Amino acid sequence: xxxxxxKVFNAEFLxxxxxxxxxxxxxxxxxxxxxxxxxxxxxFFKYELLTVIIVLIALVIGFILILALFRWHKxxxxxxxxxxxxxxxxxxxxxxxxxxxxxxxxxxALTIIIFYxxxxxxxxxxxxxxxxxVYYIFTYxxxxxxxxxxxxxVYIYAFILVMFYLIFLxxxxxxxxxxxxxxxxxxxxxxxIEKYQDRSLSYLVELDxxxxxxxxxxxxxxxxxxxxxxxxxxxxxxxxxxxxxxLRDLYIYIHERGLRRxxxxxxFSVSTKKIANRLDKYLLNSRTDMISMIFNFxxxxxxxxxxRDNRYxxxxxxxxPNHEEQIIAMALVYQYLANEICNEDHWDxxxxxxxxxxxTELLMAMETEEFLxxxxxAFYKDNSDLFxxxxxxxx
Amino acid sequence: MQNRQTHxxxxxxxxxxxxxxKHLRSKNRFVMIITIILGIxxxxxxxxxxxxxxxxxxLMTGFLLVILINFACLAYGYxxxxxxQLNQYITSFGIFCLAIAMIxxxxxxxxxxxxxxxxxIAAFYQDxxxxxxxxxxxxxSAIMIMAEFPEYLDFINASQxxxxxxxxxxxxxxxxxxxxxxxxxxxxxxxxxxxALSKETEFRNIDLLIDLETEVTGRTIxxxxxxxxxxxxxxxxxxxxxxxNIFIKKIHIMQALENNTAYPLLHEKYPDFxxxxxxxxxxxxxxxxxxxxxxxxxxxxxxxxxxxxxxIFSETQFKSFNHQSDSLEIKILAFAVFYTALRRGNAAMRxxxxxxxxxxxxxxxxxxxxxxxxxxxxxENNQVFDxxxxxxxxxxxx
Numbered sequence: 001x002x003x004x005x006x007k008v009f010n011a012e013f014l015x016x017x018x019x020x021x022x023x024x025x026x027x028x029x030x031x032x033x034x035x036x037x038x039x040x041x042x043x044f045f046k047y048e049l050l051t052v053i054i055v056l057i058a059l060v061i062g063f064i065l066i067l068a069l070f071r072w073h074k075x076x077x078x079x080x081x082x083x084x085x086x087x088x089x090x091x092x093x094x095x096x097x098x099x100x101x102x103x104x105x106x107x108x109a110l111t112i113i114i115f116y117x118x119x120x121x122x123x124x125x126x127x128x129x130x131x132x133x134v135y136y137i138f139t140y141x142x143x144x145x146x147x148x149x150x151x152x153x154v155y156i157y158a159f160i161l162v163m164f165y166l167i168f169l170x171x172x173x174x175x176x177x178x179x180x181x182x183x184x185x186x187x188x189x190x191x192x193i194e195k196y197q198d199r200s201l202s203y204l205v206e207l208d209x210x211x212x213x214x215x216x217x218x219x220x221x222x223x224x225x226x227x228x229x230x231x232x233x234x235x236x237x238x239x240x241x242x243x244x245x246x247l248r249d250l251y252i253y254i255h256e257r258g259l260r261r262x263x264x265x266x267x268f269s270v271s272t273k274k275i276a277n278r279l280d281k282y283l284l285n286s287r288t289d290m291i292s293m294i295f296n297f298x299x300x301x302x303x304x305x306x307x308r309d310n311r312y313x314x315x316x317x318x319x320x321p322n323h324e325e326q327i328i329a330m331a332l333v334y335q336y337l338a339n340e341i342c343n344e345d346h347w348d349x350x351x352x353x354x355x356x357x358x359x360t361e362l363l364m365a366m367e368t369e370e371f372l373x374x375x376x377x378a379f380y381k382d383n384s385d386l387f388x389x390x391x392x393x394x395x
Numbered sequence: 396m397q398n399r400q401t402h403x404x405x406x407x408x409x410x411x412x413x414x415x416x417k418h419l420r421s422k423n424r425f426v427m428i429i430t431i432i433l434g435i436x437x438x439x440x441x442x443x444x445x446x447x448x449x450x451x452x453x454l455m456t457g458f459l460l461v462i463l464i465n466f467a468c469l470a471y472g473y474x475x476x477x478x479x480q481l482n483q484y485i486t487s488f489g490i491f492c493l494a495i496a497m498i499x500x501x502x503x504x505x506x507x508x509x510x511x512x513x514x515x516i517a518a519f520y521q522d523x524x525x526x527x528x529x530x531x532x533x534x535x536s537a538i539m540i541m542a543e544f545p546e547y548l549d550f551i552n553a554s555q556x557x558x559x560x561x562x563x564x565x566x567x568x569x570x571x572x573x574x575x576x577x578x579x580x581x582x583x584x585x586x587x588x589x590x591a592l593s594k595e596t597e598f599r600n601i602d603l604l605i606d607l608e609t610e611v612t613g614r615t616i617x618x619x620x621x622x623x624x625x626x627x628x629x630x631x632x633x634x635x636x637x638x639x640n641i642f643i644k645k646i647h648i649m650q651a652l653e654n655n656t657a658y659p660l661l662h663e664k665y666p667d668f669x670x671x672x673x674x675x676x677x678x679x680x681x682x683x684x685x686x687x688x689x690x691x692x693x694x695x696x697x698x699x700x701x702x703x704x705x706x707i708f709s710e711t712q713f714k715s716f717n718h719q720s721d722s723l724e725i726k727i728l729a730f731a732v733f734y735t736a737l738r739r740g741n742a743a744m745r746x747x748x749x750x751x752x753x754x755x756x757x758x759x760x761x762x763x764x765x766x767x768x769x770x771x772x773x774x775e776n777n778q779v780f781d782x783x784x785x786x787x788x789x790x791x792x793x
Binding site: 003008010011012013014015016017018019022023026030033034037041044073097098099100101103104105107108111112114115117142143144145146147148149150151152153154156157159160161163164167168170171174175178179180182183184185186187188189190191192193195196197199200203204206207208210211213215216219221222224225226227228229230232233234236237239243244247248251275278279282284289290292293294295296297298299300301302304305307309310311312313314316319320324325327328329331332333335336337339340341354362363365367368370371383386387389390391 | 403404406409410413418421422425429433436440443444501502503504505506508509511512515516518519521546547548549550551554555556557560561563564565567568570571572574575577578579581582583584585586587588589590593594595596597598599600601602603604607608610611614616617621624625627628629631632635641642645646649675676678679680681684686687688689690691693694695696697698699700702706707709712713714715716719720721722723724725727728729730731732733734735736737738739741742743744745747751755760761762763764767768769772773776779780783784787788789
């Protein structure tokens with residue numbers, strides 16, 4: 001419980017899959033409370049006892065189903081069933097009573113659907129709930145008005161329910177668009193960082209060679225150290241230390257022979273190959289998730305420039321508001337691309353700086369829009385000959 | 396005792412705020428449009444239902460006030476983004492006041508639900524403080540109506556259980572709404588955090604790459620030749636458009652900045668330039684770790700970075716040692732390798748101390764990159780980890 005609450009309070013650090021689990025858990029807790037309260041409430045409903053019993057049994061089965069799906073990590077299915085369960089409860093209430101609290105139930109159902117923040121679910125289930133809600137309002141309008149009610153109050157009930165639905169629909173649409181954009185930027189940025197780390201790793205290998213240092217995955221002491229730590233951890237889970245050492249040996253073997261050979265080797269069982277496949281992202285001899293995590297961790301301990309508002313700004317327009325400075329900057333960038341071996345393959349001795357044609361292609365590419373605007377590109381196009389003539393000189 | 400949990404890079408806090416403010420403007424616009432639509436709907440209803448003019452006007456004044464404040468804050472927000480933040484608080488407060496006013500004016504149970512609309516509008520901002528304002532208002536209003544004005548919920552055909560059920564479901568609704576809003580605010584923060592974190596990670600990784608490249612290749616940029624070429628280029632360009640070479644002064648300043656000339660010395664020679672201009676020109680130079688060098692590197696690396704649709708929101712993009720698809724054994728081994736690699740160091744990275752690793756793993760977002768069971772064992776037994784590595788690798792780095 002304590003851990004769960006800590007997760008809730010620190011949800012901003014958790015990935016989507018973890019947040020989904022939190023959502024399902026919270027919704028299940030609510031549904032459990034509401035279902036428990038429904039038992040005494042159902043005595044007041046206009047149903048026969050047998051119907052009430054059947055519905056309550058169905059609700060219990062539904063709840064167990066959500067719980068089972070959650071346990072089996074079928075989170076999306078659990079989400080869908082919990083929404084259907086909520087709608088089922090809503091229908092049970094609204095057909096059983098014509099009281100005001102049944103009207104409140106539509107808002108509860110909508111809020112649970114909103115909670116998942118999924119457009120498709122909201123459009124289907126949310127619309128269904130609003131449809132049933134409007135039907136309920138007009139069917140039981142006599143029971144929803146007070147002694148001295150205003151004229152057209154039934155329409156107000158319906159209007160507010162529909163408005164509530166629409167406002168959240170706009171919000172979900174807005175969030176959907178925003179999150180897709182943010183996620184796209186994030187994935188793109190990660191890909192770019194991986195490219196930098198690819199290059200950094202090749203330099204690191206070169207430095208290791210020059211300093212005659214054995215890489216960690218080949219160093220027996222290092223293998224022993226992570227093996228012993230793994231055994232220590234495994235024993236806390238009452239697991240046999242031998243199993244984890246076998247896994248370590250497989251991990252080292254993949255480094256020596258390569259994953260392909262392990263996968264192609266018929267002597268390995270299917271389960272071993274599956275494990276080898278999973279270990280691939282943690283290898284130390286290529287740019288993997290493990291290498292990225294190590295690099296990122298290390299950068300924390302490197303000196304860095306103090307924060308300024310334009311720390312992450314790479315758009316030339318924003319870095320240089322006036323045209324003269326933009327032209328000088330463009331000339332510098334062009335020279336860098338034309339004279340330095342950038343984004344090189346360290347192992348390829350034939351690597352050379354970009355040709356004028358290649359630079360032109362690069363600057364015209366879609367990816368460059370992030371750095372240069374149309375006006376700057378047009379300037380480059382108009383004066384491309386001057387760029388080539390004066391800035392390609394060997395430095 | 397350090398507070399859990401902070402971000403591994405403190406720099407991202409400012410950028411995250413910047414990102415939030417960037418999107419706050421569009422949220423403010425949406426809220427204003429919804430408020431206008433609601434105002435028109437209420438006005439239309441009051442006109443059709445023939446409400447007294449002074450009642451209609453007083454309610455409309457309230458709506459107009461909220462809308463005008465929105466306009467003003469949006470306009471001033473261009474100058475100072477705090478106006479956007481101020482606007483979300485004022486608007487949330489205003490909308491709830493209007494909802495309560497409507498309940499008192501119409502005295503109808505149907506109007507009680509206007510509070511939910513107010514909550515929905517305020518929820519648009521996805522801000523924790525706004526959420527607290529909304530919750531406080533909603534709870535206060537619900538209690539006020541049920542305790543002080545029960546006649547507003549005096550139904551003609553009220554059922555027996557109504558007296559208990561209405562407060563209960565009100566409470567459930569407020570609770571569901573609050574928790575839902577809270578998680579959504581946190582979820583939004585997660586996305587902003589990730590963007591900000593990746594920006595800082597990129598910044599630091601480019602620096603690392605520049606240093607490694609310099610160390611391995613020994614190459615340096617021949618900046619004096621670059622600036623000679625630029626002088627020739629700008630000469631040719633200005634001749635082409637038949638004007639004087641207006642670039643010379645700035646090129647000289649940039650060249651001086653590349654040589655790390657102090658600002659006061661530059662100011663003696665070029666008194667018409669301000670510190671901000673020197674800062675800007677310094678950013679535009681190509682020296683090591685300067686902005687333009689990073690821009691040039693980014694351009695060369697950004698080529699061919701194509702993202703497939705299925706990669707968006709994919710869990711595999713999230714680098715951690717807590718992947719659902721991995722077995723516990725794999726998670727254990729991955730963490731053990733990670734820890735040992737950090738303690739061992741490599742040709743370009745010094746071995747980290749136990750305290751350095753512990754502080755990052757336990758007190759920053761790294762805590763959530765590791766399976767909770769494993770990180771708890773580490774947290775409770777970090778000295779054992781330290782002893783194992785120190786004994787085997789034969790060094791005690793403190």
